[in-house]
Structure formats: C-alpha cells, structure tokens
Amino acid sequence: MLQDILVTGLVNGGVYALLAIGFSLVFGVARIVNIAHTAFYMLAAYCFYTLLVTAKLNVLLAALIAIVAVTALAALCYRLVIEPVRSHDSAVLIATIALGLIFQELMLVAFGGNFLGIPSTIDGVASFFGVSIPYQRLLILVVAAAVLAATWFVLYRTRLGLAIRATANDLEVANLMGMNVNRVAMVAVALSVALAAVAGVVVAPVFVVDPLMWLAPLVTMLAIVVLGGLGSLKGSLIGALIIGYVEAITVFALPQGAFLKGAVALSIMVVVLLVRPEGLFGVAFEEER
C-alpha cells in the first residue's frame, strides 16, 4: 500500500503541477481566472485520441499535433472572446465558464458521453528499490518533469520570460517600459494551455477520456493554486505534490476514501487559507484599486 501511495501521489502530483502552474501563470500575468483551463486539457486528450485511434498516426506525431492544435485554439479563443471583454472582470469569468461548457458540450455531441480508452502507448513495468511503476505512469512523471524544467528555463532564462514576469509583477509599468502587454498576455495564455495540453496527452492512456473529465481536475487545480498562493509557480508545484499525496493517502488509507478524497484535499486548502490567507507562497498582491 505504501508503494501505491508513493507512486500514485507522485504521478498525480506531476499532472496537477502541469495544470496548476499554467493556471497560476495566466492569473499572474493577466489576472484571468481561467475556468476553461482544464477544458483545454480535456480537448487535448480528445484530440490525441482522435489522431491516435481514429487516424492511426504515430504516437509522437499525434501528441505533437494535439498539443499545437489546442494551443492555437486557446490563443484564438483569447483573441476573439477574452480580449474584447478584458476590462470587465466578471465578464471574463463568465466567458471562461461558457467556453468550458461549450467545449464540454461539443465533445459530448461529437464523441458521445461514453468513456473512451486509449491503448497504452508503451508497455512494461520499471522497478526502483522494490517499487514497481508501469512505464506509462513513469512517462507521465518524466514528461511532467521535463516540461516543468523547460517552463522554468523559458520564464527565468529568456527575454520572453523576463517580459512575462515583468508583466505579472506590474502590468502598468511593464506597459510603460514599451512591452506589448496584450501580446505578452496572449503568449502567457498559449504557454499555459500548452502545459495543460501536455498534461491531457500524457494522462489520456492512463485515465479514461470523457466530456466531463475536466471538472474533477479543475477543482483540484484551483485548490492547489490557492493553497500554493495565486501567481506563485513554486507554490503551485509544492501545492500539487501536497494535494497529490493527500489524495493518494485518503484513497488508500481511509474507508470510503474515494468519496472523501476531494473533501480532504479541499479541507486542507481551507485550513491553510485560515492560517495564511495568501496561500503558502503567495505574494500578497497590493490592493488593486
């Protein structure tokens, strides 16, 4: 049971980290609470399914096309739907909820409400120190680690990353320094959705694909982001691991655990917020008036 907890917690934590960091990035840069974030994750899973199972493409090619297509779609949605109402916070919120619902319903119409399984892309089991991990789950972990490292590199070692961080830090000053704030926001949206799409593609062979698969990770992701501190990437990563392990422990160790896993994870978030209202690593945003 201990090894189950170790492996499940780490794998789920990796997936959650991919989702939470992207969400946190968009919130930091553009102050958009993007409810549709995990809907893009679902879209990527469906896209991957179509390309792999229906169109019978090569695995790598299918994954790549799925990620690029979903990212492009996100940039398009941002341009057409979010940008026109950017100055009205509540309208942005509803727009993202509506986008999530639209994607859910479109997938429901296109593929039906059935659970779709994707055959595993690599078989076999690896074992470390007596703990056995199927390669498929190991792949999730490796991809998550690699993508997170790449994101870190982009954010902290490139000019683009500097622009993104500057905009997150102070939008008006960044604008005065001659950055195209709207374009930076769009790039941040694209980057964040690309992370979600990667998550969707790597989990598709392990989980089942269905139109409602975005709701459960949405709530968990929001809990993680709030737990770690909105806009803090380090916080999102650590929060993701905490929640991943808490869920794994609840599922394996408590009776009725599968029902309670969300409740326990969310209760931890509430407790953390009671002690530290800005989350574990949150930068207390100065009051925006």
Add this chain to the structure above:
Amino acid sequence: MRNPLAYAARWVWVNLKSEVLVLPSRALVLAWVLAVLLLPLAWPDPYVLRIVTLTCLFAIFAASWDLLAGYAGQVSFGHALFFGAGAYTSALASLKLGLSPWVTVWLGVAFATAVGFVVGFLCLRLRGAYLSLATLAFPLIATGLLFAFPGFSGGELGVSGLRSVAPTRIGNYYVAAIAMLAAVFGLWKLADSKFGLVLHAIRDDEVAARASGINTPRYKLVVFAVSAAVAGMAGALFAHYIRVAGPSALEVALSFQVVIWGVFGGVATIYGPAAAVFILYPLTEWLGSFKAFGELRLLAFAVIVLAVLLFMPRGITPWVRDKIETKCPRCKQRNGAWRAQCRLCGAPLREVLASRAA
C-alpha cells in the same frame, strides 16, 4: 373625503401615474409582477407552470447571490452550498421528524443562515480570487461528506418522497411566486438602504470603509448570513417542489449557473440576476424541448451567454436600462429616453446629449 374607496383609488392612480409609469423600467417591473401573479389564470398549462415555478425559485437564488457578490464584492463560487443546506435540512426534517413543510422550510432557512455565518467567518480574511476559489471548495466538501455517510443522507440518490408545500399545482406556483416577489423586493429594498450603501463601500475599497469607521467584518458576516438565508429558502422550496433533495443541489454546475445568471443580468442590481433567470431558464427549457436541440441545450445556453456578453459586458439589464432611460445631468434622476426635459428639475436632456455627441 366622503368616499374612502374613491380616495384610495385616486391615491393609487396618482402614484402609479407619477411614480411608476413615468419610467419605462418601473413600468416593466410592474408588468412583470402582474404577469407573474396572473399567469396561472391566463395560461394554466402544467408544463408552463412547472417551468415558471422553477424559474421563480432560481430567481430567489440568483438574487441572493447578487447581494453577496454584486454588492459586497464577496464573489462566491460555492453558492450552491447554501441552496443545498436549505434543501437537505428541510428534506431531512420533514422526513425524519414528520414536520409540515411550512415549518421545515424555515428550519432550512435557519440552518442555511448558520452555514452562511460559518462560511463567512472562514472567509473573512480572504479577498478577491482567493475568496472565490475557497468558497468553491465548501459545497464539494459537503458533497464528499454526504457520499461518505449514505445512511443519513441517501448518498447519490438523495432524500426523496417529500411532501409538497401546497396541495395543488396552482398553490405551489403561488408559494414560489410570492416567495420570489417577497425575496427579490426585500433584497432590493435592503440593497437600497444604508446597509446596501455600506456594502458598496466594502466592495469598492475595504480599507477605506474600515478607515471610515465601518466594522467591515461584522457587515461581511451579516451579508453572508442574509444571502445564505435567502439561498437556503430557495433550496428548501426547490426540494419540496421537486420532492427530492439530492447531491445535484450542491453541484459545481449550480454554483457556476448562478454566477452566469448574475453576471448575465448585471451585478449589483438584484433585479438583474432575477431578470436573467426569467430570460435564460425558460429559454433553455424551450430550446431543450426541440428534439434536435435536446442534446445541444447547454451548448446553446453557453453560446447565447457568450454572445450577449461580447455585446453587453456589463450585463443585459444595465444595457437595456441605458437604452430606454437617460440620466438627468443636473439632478441625476432617471428619465424616459423620449423626454426632452428632466421630469423633476426641468433641465434640458436632449441638447446635452447632442452637444456631447458633437
């Protein structure tokens, strides 16, 4: 005055003419109230009555969200918690204790108020997006608990076999309609009072409000409790109307639904979210009644909301109100859009508009 009846009639007519009919928005509200009250006499179709009853209950729910989110700025993503608290309390009390629904609805309201108080207390230090996302968690925690103890809560199936509040269909309709009118007008009055003014201040600048001597935590607790009480009433009546209190009353979808209604109608108006429910709920039901549209109902709903928001980002009621009324530049009172002079201070309305356009 020889004839008090004639006097009263004249008083009503004068007030109606000079206070209500002069403003198209007030005339619309009057027409809407009359339509809600007279519907069962004019169109006693069971299906229509059912839709409008549910619309009324959801309108109560949406209005309660607006007091909390629109006025006080505590944008709750978990408003379904209060709805569900009212529904489950009333349902369990009426089944396990055998009380009449007329009593248990108030028990539901009381319990929802207590829940609102607790949630408000937990959220006192949170603000903005943190508050929204933290409130999202509460109904999910409650759902997890309900599923973990199916013996008490009925698990996924919920609590069924409830008695309805009134014996007849029309009776049930009037319970919902009158509760809705009372709740919406009550909240509207409350939001227009000094209390509502303080809530505006807290939303716009909490630090400044506190600096002006307002006990903001107390106001926030009270607004959470009031909003939760009204939402709980909607939930309790809803449970007795559909005769089931199930976990769907706590769903994320319902919490999001109320946010959509609120923003679509226009926040910080009370009547806006209620109007949005009266537009969107029957519309989605009507779309769902088409065979071809049955599966596309939610899709159509989302597309309509998105399209409307792109054109009216402040919501539908402020947009309509600005079309049919103008604000007097001198005394800030509202006037029908057709008037050339302010009805109260006589300031010219047209020339100002013309010069602004030029």
